[in-house]
Amino acid sequence: MDLRSRVMADAEALLADITRLIDQVRSDAKAISDGWQAFPVSAEFAPSVDNLAAYVALRHHDLRGIQRGLMSIGLSSLGRLESRVLPTLMAVRATLAATLGQERAPCADAAFFAGETRLRARADALFGPRSEAHPTARLITCPSEAADDPSFMRALAERRVDAIRINCAHDDAPAWEAMIAHARAAEAETGHRMRVFMDLAGPKIRTGGVALAEDIKRIRRDQRIAIVAPGGLKAPEPAGWAAAVECTHAGVVGMARPGERVFIDDGKIGAVVETATDGMLVARVTRCDPDGAKLKPEKGINFPDTELTIPALTARDRADLAFVATHADAVEYSFVQSTSDVAALQAALEDVRPAGREALGLVLKIETARAVRNLPGIVVAAGGRQPVAIMIARGDLAIEIGFARLAEIQEEILWIGEAAQVPVIWATQVMEHFVKKGMPNRAELTDAAMSVRAECVMLNKGPFLLDALEELDGLLARMSGHYRKKTPQLRRLASW
Structure with a gap:
């Protein structure tokens, strides 16, 4: 078979595959979106x-065969379609049809890139206008000292x-108010606007009181520990367990079952539940x-195998919302795991800010496996009513x-954010060693470089924060010439 005949045969088979895929995606997508009908959008x-x-x-299908087939005849793969699923499939179908002498109309350019346009506009609305040279926003965590030191906000604004x-897990309303006042003063002095994001504390599942058996100083592998509800601490039983520790959230202890894992202090101690009684x-x-x-x-306690059905919005969060809803540009929602968590927060916001609530940004902090499983529905429930990230x-x-x-x-998570055309924040321990010690390590620079694919990157507090911020700025400026989301930009290289 000559080259033309092979290409035509491959194109015909691929056209049939793509056409079937489009029909299936449309049908399945309707069933999925029908499940979201309860959410106002x-x-x-x-x-x-x-x-x-x-x-x-689409991602319920294995697309590897179609991808390789498209690549072999010089057509674009499907690997960068997150923000434009059906327009991309239709464009590929139109090109395959043209190869075979058939007529199929692709989407116009405006429709094809509409998802990118929406995502960029939403990022600008939440974080402030971006430039082509610096498309990734920077979100900086404030230390407690920022309430007393105006120079911190001035340095950030500069x-x-x-x-x-x-x-909001730290300090109190007067301290938060002072931080915001310093930020606004720095804005007035520099002419640069900084958005205010306030992070609700959420439910804290931590260790409380600790009781160690005699002669026990450190916990070791194969020892047993007892985990009890608040107020249930007792001395370790002889030949029973090495230590007993309270879990500060009363309901969690009753939810865990034998065989499920427990991690304490960021995973420094890992254990498996053997018995769960009383x-x-x-x-x-x-x-x-x-x-x-x-x-x-x-110290934090994690129950990764346990279905923790506890409300994301605590009594403390509800009390803090009166301040947050009137002072912040966006609220960060800790421990959100379900659409009912979103509904609870939105109802609470309506109580404290009945006018203008829809303008307040909502940042969904994805912290658990359950949140990952429910993420598409959570995004729809949140984004249908207010700006979301x-x-x-x-x-x-x-x-x-x-x-x-x-x-x-x-x-x-990056892909889901792009598919929903909402911004994503790359967070937790970004350049952590640099921020705390003043010197980066190789792994964290690579991690920070990956953040260019998000709309925003967050740095935590530390003595060398400003030095790390300058290093991050240079890194993001260089990497933005190479990548935009998943797409290589192929700028000119000058390394050799």
Whole structure:
């Protein structure tokens, strides 16, 4: 078979495959979007919902064979269609049809790139206008000292930082008000606007009181620990367990079951529940440092295998919302796991800010495996009523799903954000070593370079924050010439 005959045969087979795929995606997308009918969706967000449904439907198919077939005859693959699912499939179909002498009309350019346009506009609205040279916004976490030191906000404004983050788990309303006042004063002095993002504390699942058995200083592998509800702390039983520790969230202890994992202190101690009775879990330690690990109060506890059906919005959050809703440009929602969590926050916002609530941005902090599973619906429920962004909260998420799987899941969250045409924030421990110690390491620079594919990157507080920010700015400026989302830009290279 000569080259022309082979290309024609391949094109004919691919045209049939693409046509079947388009029909299937349309049918499946309708079923998916029908499941979202209960959520109010604005006319502006409706096309994004349709594209997200089409993307979810498409990714239920294995496309590797079609991709290689398209590549072999010199056509674009389907690897960059997140923001324009059906327009891309239709454009590929039109090109295949033209190869065979048939007529198929592709989308016009405006329709083809409409998703990109929406995403860029939404990012600009949340973080401030972007430039082509600096498309990734910078979000900076404020230390407690920022309430007393106006120079911190002035330094951020001078460096054209796009947004500041105030963590409501720390300090109080007078301190937050002082931070915001300093930010506004810095804006007036520099002429540069900085958005204010306020992070609700959310439910805190942490260690409380600790009781160690006699002669126990550090917890070691194969020892047993008891996890109890607040107020249930008791001395370790002889020959029973090495330590007992309270879990500060009363309801969680009763939700865990034997065989489920528990991680304490960012995974420094890993254990598996062996028994769950009478408000007490007994777990065997399966992972810790060979020299043992200290069991301390006020450290995070993660139950990655347990379906934690606890409300994301706490009583403290509801109290803080009265301040947040009237002072912030966006609220960051911790521990959101379901569409009912979104509905609870939106109802609370209507109570404290009945006029203008729809203008307040909402950042969905994705911290658990359950949140990942429910992410498309969560985005629709939130974005249908107000500006929305997704934060990849990689600290808790890594403990919940495992560090190895995080590398995969953070990619999937980026794709879902682009398919929904909403901004994504790359967060947690970005350039952490530099921020705290004053020197970067190779791995964190590579990680920071990957953040160029998000609309915003967050830096946490630390003594060398401003130095790290300058390094990050240079890195993002260079990388933005190479990548825009998943698409290589192929700028001219001068390395050789």
